[in-house]
Amino acid sequence: MLVKKKGEGIKSIKKPWPTRNAMEQVYAMKLWGGDGFDFYSGEGSYNPEIVNPYVAVLTLFLKSFKSPLVVCDLGCGDFNVGKELVKYSKKYIAIDIVADLIAYNKVKFKEENLEFHCLNIAEDDLPSADCVLVRQVLQHLSNAEIQRIVNKLRAFEYVILTEHLPEGDFTPNKDIISGQGTRLKKISGVNLLAPPFNLIVKEEKQLSFVVPNNQKGVIVTTLYKIN
Numbered sequence: 001m002l003v004k005k006k007g008e009g010i011k012s013i014k015k016p017w018p019t020r021n022a023m024e025q026v027y028a029m030k031l032w033g034g035d036g037f038d039f040y041s042g043e044g045s046y047n048p049e050i051v052n053p054y055v056a057v058l059t060l061f062l063k064s065f066k067s068p069l070v071v072c073d074l075g076c077g078d079f080n081v082g083k084e085l086v087k088y089s090k091k092y093i094a095i096d097i098v099a100d101l102i103a104y105n106k107v108k109f110k111e112e113n114l115e116f117h118c119l120n121i122a123e124d125d126l127p128s129a130d131c132v133l134v135r136q137v138l139q140h141l142s143n144a145e146i147q148r149i150v151n152k153l154r155a156f157e158y159v160i161l162t163e164h165l166p167e168g169d170f171t172p173n174k175d176i177i178s179g180q181g182t183r184l185k186k187i188s189g190v191n192l193l194a195p196p197f198n199l200i201v202k203e204e205k206q207l208s209f210v211v212p213n214n215q216k217g218v219i220v221t222t223l224y225k226i227n
Contacts, residue, residue, distance in 0.1 A: 019145065019178040020097050020120060026180045027098055039101050041077030043215075044136050044164070050210055050219055054135070054162065055084045057207040057221060061160070062088035062131075072129035072156070074121045074149070075137030079105050082133075086111050093127045095119050122148040131158040136219070138190045139163050139182040143175045143197075146190065150197045154226060160207070162221040165189035167211070173197065184217050192224075201226055 026032060027039050034040020044050050062069060068090035076082050076094035078101065086092040091113045096102050102118040109116075117127070122145040126132075132153060138146050138161070153159050166187050173196065174188035183189050192199040203225035210219040 019122070019141065022179040023098050024100070027101060031180050037078070039078045039104055041080065044219070045077055045080045047212065049212055051081055053208045053210050054081065054221055058085055058133070058160065059088060061207070061223065069130040069158075070128070072127055072132045074126070074132055074134045076105070076116070077101070079109055081135065083109055085133075086114050089113060091115065091129075093117065093129060095121060095126075097121070121152075122146075126152050126155070129156060131160065132156045133160050133162075135160075135162040135221075136164055138192075140178060140180065141176075142178045143173060145178055146173075146192075147197060150192060150199055153192075153199065157225065157227045159201075159224040159226055160221065161190075161192065161224065162219065163190045164215075164217050164219050166217050189217075199224070199226075 030040065032040060032042035062071070062085065068088065070091045071085065071089040071093065073082050073092065073094045076096050079094060082092070082094055092111070093115045094105065095117050096105075097118065097120050099118045102116050106116045119126070122141070138149065141149075164182055164184065166184060166189055170187050170189060172189060172191035172194040174183055174186045176183055176186070193201065193204070201224040203223075205223045206220065207223050208221040212219065
């Protein structure tokens with residue numbers, strides 16, 4: 001908000017940035033690294049130790065259906081991971097909140113069954129799909145935003161969630177301000193089945209469990225059957 005007092009220039013009163021602005025800052029200032037990249041979604045999208053197990057289990061899951069699924073990727077980032085999965089889907093809808101990133105992806109990645117959309121997944125309506133992927137996205141969001149997303153996840157048949165969690169026991173879902181950080185510093189992580197989210201699922205299956213050598217915590221990918 002800008003204010004002006006008599007005899008003074010315009011001053012800015014700092015207020016918490018909305019998530020879109022926070023994520024735009026992450027990419028513009030390369031807060032997740034990536035010198036030499038136009039856009040870089042962090043080590044979690046490039047470290048083979050993290051990426052390869054994820055792509056392997058998602059490939060097996062998507063190929064297990066006689067009729068390919070429509071997949072919606074919530075928080076697709078720079079699409080270094082998602083590009084490996086497009087060929088196993090009937091249609092792949094990739095979504096991110098950063099407009100410049102989506103514009104860049106539209107130019108770089110072109111497939112007949114691939115769409116990119118710039119949406120705020122907490123606020124905007126989501127496209128129809130059979131399966132939704134949420135890979136290391138919720139860990140950066142406040143509980144209020146996660147709750148709005150959870151309310152929309154109930155419309156999908158399958159949800160595949162990947163989260164960076166503390167090792168061992170931890171208190172789930174401690175609240176944070178949305179941005180580049182996660183709950184790891186609070187020894188917490190996102191668990192959609194626990195309060196305050198209490199997502200009800202028909203089935204739950206852990207697909208992968210990765211312990212990165214150079215990071216704290218574990219990266220867990222879980223399949224939920226919702227409907």
